[in-house]
Amino acid sequence: MAEPIDVSLLPDATTLLEDDVVVGGVSLRELAQTHGTPLFVYDEATLRARCAEAAGAFDDGIAFASKAFLCGAMARVAVQEGLCLDVATGGELDLALRAGVPASRIIMHGNNKSATELATAIEVGVHRVVVDNFDEIGRIGELVGAGARLDCLVRITPGVEAHTHEFIRTGQEDSKFGFSVAAGDARRAIEALSSLHGVRVHGVHSHIGSQILELDGFRETMAIVADFTRDDDFDELCVGGGLGVAYVAGERAPTITQWAQALRASAAAHGVDPGVRLTAEPGRAIVAQAALTLYRTGTRKRVVQRTYLAVDGGMSDNPRPVLYGSGYEAFDVARPLEPRPQAVRLVGKHCESGDVIIDEAWLPESTGSGDLVATPVTGAYGYAMASNYNRVPRPAVVFVRDGAPRVVLRRETFEDLVRLEA
Ligand SMILES: *Cc1c(COP(=O)(O)O)cnc(C)c1O
Numbered sequence: 242m243a244e245p246i247d248v249s250l251l252p253d254a255t256t257l258l259e260d261d262v263v264v265g266g267v268s269l270r271e272l273a274q275t276h277g278t279p280l281f282v283y284d285e286a287t288l289r290a291r292c293a294e295a296a297g298a299f300d301d302g303i304a305f306a307s308k309a310f311l312c313g314a315m316a317r318v319a320v321q322e323g324l325c326l327d328v329a330t331g332g333e334l335d336l337a338l339r340a341g342v343p344a345s346r347i348i349m350h351g352n353n354k355s356a357t358e359l360a361t362a363i364e365v366g367v368h369r370v371v372v373d374n375f376d377e378i379g380r381i382g383e384l385v386g387a388g389a390r391l392d393c394l395v396r397i398t399p400g401v402e403a404h405t406h407e408f409i410r411t412g413q414e415d416s417k418f419g420f421s422v423a424a425g426d427a428r429r430a431i432e433a434l435s436s437l438h439g440v441r442v443h444g445v446h447s448h449i450g451s452q453i454l455e456l457d458g459f460r461e462t463m464a465i466v467a468d469f470t471r472d473d474d475f476d477e478l479c480v481g482g483g484l485g486v487a488y489v490a491g492e493r494a495p496t497i498t499q500w501a502q503a504l505r506a507s508a509a510a511h512g513v514d515p516g517v518r519l520t521a522e523p524g525r526a527i528v529a530q531a532a533l534t535l536y537r538t539g540t541r542k543r544v545v546q547r548t549y550l551a552v553d554g555g556m557s558d559n560p561r562p563v564l565y566g567s568g569y570e571a572f573d574v575a576r577p578l579e580p581r582p583q584a585v586r587l588v589g590k591h592c593e594s595g596d597v598i599i600d601e602a603w604l605p606e607s608t609g610s611g612d613l614v615a616t617p618v619t620g621a622y623g624y625a626m627a628s629n630y631n632r633v634p635r636p637a638v639v640f641v642r643d644g645a646p647r648v649v650l651r652r653e654t655f656e657d658l659v660r661l662e663a
Pocket residue numbers: 306308309350448450451452481482483484522523524525526621
């Protein structure tokens with residue numbers, strides 16, 4: 242008999258009742274009734290707590306990696322709690338500016354920034370541009386030649402293989418991101434940028450991957466970065482993001498505070514001046530556990546080997562299982578305290594056999610068609626990677642706080658889906 246859902250996977254102040262689950266003081270059953278399903282529900286207090294924890298654990302300039310989940314409301318929460326916002330495309334930059342984020346709190350990333358993206362970032366005066374490649378240095382040369390000024394970090398590849406999925410590993414030598422330390426490119430990039438009038442190189446940036454649950458790779462990276470920058474007069478070292486979260490019972494992830502402590506200890510042990518700002522860009526660790534997705538179950542089909550239970554969403558609102566084989570848990574919102582002895586394959590409504598949300602989900606014995614099922618820890622790279630595959634409208638996103646829900650992204654309509662037709 243599988244245990245009831247582990248509350249440590251749920252947003253901070255979640256209460257399991259006999260026949261309902263309350264998040265941020267709001268009933269999930271009522272939310273589903275009012276706003277329909279699928280529905281992303283974010284607990285704003287959890288979001289704010291993670292942002293504040295990160296802002297306190299690192300130095301000023303620490304950013305939320307917005308690609309994990311970005312909308313105007315999220316951008317404002319991150320900035321109000323003391324974080325900068327890290328953007329990697331013109332679209333993310335545009336949204337941040339529209340949301341009222343001051344350019345001085347924005348960090349511009351990208352391995353293939355277009356001339357326009359780069360020029361816009363410099364023109365609005367972002368806090369930092371993270372420079373990725375020599376082509377970009379050429380473009381920066383032209384822009385500052387015409388009088389622009391720029392504060393930057395240089396993205397380096399430290400040559401560390403993070404213990405995570407190959408598709409989300411970025412610190413190794415064979416990577417499309419950054420300048421190689423080992424090949425000497427990182428040093429050449431720093432020299433080239435430093436020679437440009439109007440450009441100030443504040444330090445280096447590294448990012449070794451995502452969903453990393455062990456701190457060793459981060460410590461190792463810090464040692465390499467410390468060594469590499471020993472003779473530079475830098476005032477900032479940014480270690481990127483990548484701190485993992487627990488998605489299923491039994492998984493353990495370090496806290497943001499523990500992550501920062503490990504990095505600071507490693508920096509100190511390798512002789513980094515304590516006056517150098519230590520910054521980072523967590524994405525997943527800020528938003529993942531703050532949210533869950535509500536689905537209504539439909540078709541229940543028993544085949545020889547197993548039972549399939551289909552929900553009203555799928556790979557269009559959570560592509561991570563398809564992309565990375567990621568695991569999730571599920572629970573029945575009306576029976577959260579019951580044991581979960583029933584194994585089902587929780588699938589979506591898309592025309593693909595691979596449209597599986599949970600390969601083996603454990604649910605109460607009586608959960609069947611028409612029930613409200615939730616998958617926790619869907620706050621990162623869910624809505625952000627959502628698509629309209631099969632012309633499925635994207636779900637709404639609701640923030641709950643102090644007993645009150647507010648829709649921060651309304652549900653897409655069929656009208657929205659045809660608005661691009663010429
Ligand atoms: C994706 C990314 C992040 C955030 O990664 P998480 O795993 O969500 O923390 C931070 N920095 C860079 C450069 C990234 O590409």
